Amino acid sequence: MMQIDFGELALSNRFVEKKSPQGERGYYHPLVLAQDHLGLVRIQTPIPYYEMRPRFNWLTETEPSLHLNDTSAMINNAIGGGDKVNVLGVSYRDRKHAGILESQYGIKEISYVDYRPHTPEEIFKIETIQHLITHKGELLGEENGQFDLMLANRILHHVHDPIAFLSGISNMLSDDGFIYFEVPDCQRGFSERDYSIIFEEHTLYFTKTSLCNLLESAGYKVQWCFEYMYPAENSLSILVKKKEIRERNFFCEKDSFQEFVDGFSTTKKNTQHFFEKIAQNQRICLFGAGHHGGTFINLFELSNYFEFVVDDNQNKQNYYLPGTTLEIVSSDALTNNEVDVCFLSVSQVNEENVMEKIKSLSKNKVQCYSIFPKSPFCFPIENEA
Structure with missing residues (x-):
């Protein structure tokens, strides 16, 4: 390794x-x-999620969003659109995306996972959310039900146990449903030797290949995966569905x-x-x-x-x-x-x-x-x- x-x-x-x-x-x-057999680079021993939680409410987040109109159009084409589609956002980072789907494509049934029964936190930060989905995914599925579309913007690269997380989140997805994930693309950071991309909150460092490999290995079929260019760090957007047979053979890129x-x-x-x-x-x-x-x-x-x-x-x-x-x-x-x-x-x-x-x-x-x-x-x- x-x-x-x-x-x-x-x-x-x-x-x-x-x-x-x-x-x-x-x-x-x-x-x-360390890089694993999927080509996925990860922090070997992540900091416990309760230590990672921000202690200050004045720390802000800024995520790229110019591509969301494009991905919303492609998602609408994939799911067929309409007011009968029910959508679930897994975190506060999905609200802007959900707003575009509602305003531009008439998707009205939009909900968000309620984590309040499982944590005393008043504001559910991304570290706590990934932990709860990983360890209480089955229970969250019973409480929230199953949805045609799940939005999971900018959370997967914070996950400590990706296979367990992807299993947990599937409990809230209908058999024919779709999940949209978005993560930073680290290919340029690796190639350009930009060591400032290292951030302890980011436990997983994806390239397009390793992102597809992880999801295929976890029992999902990739519908599409696109890279969006930004000045500092590109963004990867991917839409997947459940499948019965998991892939076992993967191309692993190692050079970068x-x-x-x-x-x-x-x-x-x-x-x-x-x-x-x-x-x-x-x-x-x-x-x-x-x-x-x-x-x-x-x-x-x-x-x-x-x-x-x-x-x-x-x-x-x-x-x-x-x-x-x-x-x-x-x-x-x-x-x-x-x-x-x-x-x-x-x-x-x-x-x-x-x-x-x-x-x-x-x-x-x-x-x-x-x-x-x-x-x-x-x-x-x-x-x-």
């Missing part, structure tokens, strides 16, 4: 307050990625993950070399206190090169970036001539706007780079062996 051990990393959503007792470290966990594994030590060394060089006479900050930036700094062990982290979410400004002692501050710090270089870990869609903001605040005194390898603003890492 091909694998890579990244060592112990900080949980990205476990921020430590600046006023916390000295020595408080947050939550750390060992992170090993092998390159990802083999390239890590060199990429880390070259990245550290770049920061060591510029830190000799320039002060550095990070813009964006999200999980991409935290992974970049912690995975490559760069925290000593940074002065602070900028983020205009006021709630984060009382904390340190997880895994570091870097204070999170507002963008006002960029007006005080405190840094010379700023690295962006914001969405690539927003990079140009953020760069313009930084130039304005610093009066063009701060140079900007992106942490993402294929961004046009990426820092010029040397390709030394």
Whole structure:
């Protein structure tokens, strides 16, 4: 089994307050990625779901959605549409998709799984939902019934036991029903050696091939699977039905993950070399206190090169970036001539706007780079062996 051990990393959503007792470290966990016989890359030992749950209600989610009109049209064609179709959403992440099916295709019977009898949580976060479907799928089927169409947007890559989850969710699907899944496509991340894709909440890292392999092995027949292109990370959309015979022979692609594994030590060394060089006479900050930036700094062990982290979410400004002692501050710090270089870990869609903001605040005194390898603003890492 091909694998890579990244060592112990900080949980990205476990921020430590600046006023916390000295020595408080947050939550750390060992992170090993391994590829199985299906070609699926997964975290070998996921963090328990109850530890993974966000502790703060001000942490937000932003998922790509421009493709949902297209997938809604294809789903409507597959199921025949009409007001007799009953639809079940498994989480809050399905509401936008369900709204399109209702407004554009007249599908009115839309329900959502009620998890309240099984958890004291007031807001059902995705980690809890995947756990309940995995372990209480049969009971949820009895309580909610069976549906013609199930929507499962952006949950499958959070699952700890995918075969058990896919068995559990099938209890809420009619014999002739369809399930729609959507997950991030990690093919580009592997090929481009973008190690910021690593995120402990994402326990499974799919390519188009491994996604189809997993679902076929779990007793589903793929109706269609499409890749939608986005600047940072593509999206995979797939529609499946139940089938009686499970596939046992699979094509397993290994090259891209092998390159990802083999390239890590060199990429880390070259990245550290770049920061060591510029830190000799320039002060550095990070813009964006999200999980991409935290992974970049912690995975490559760069925290000593940074002065602070900028983020205009006021709630984060009382904390340190997880895994570091870097204070999170507002963008006002960029007006005080405190840094010379700023690295962006914001969405690539927003990079140009953020760069313009930084130039304005610093009066063009701060140079900007992106942490993402294929961004046009990426820092010029040397390709030394």
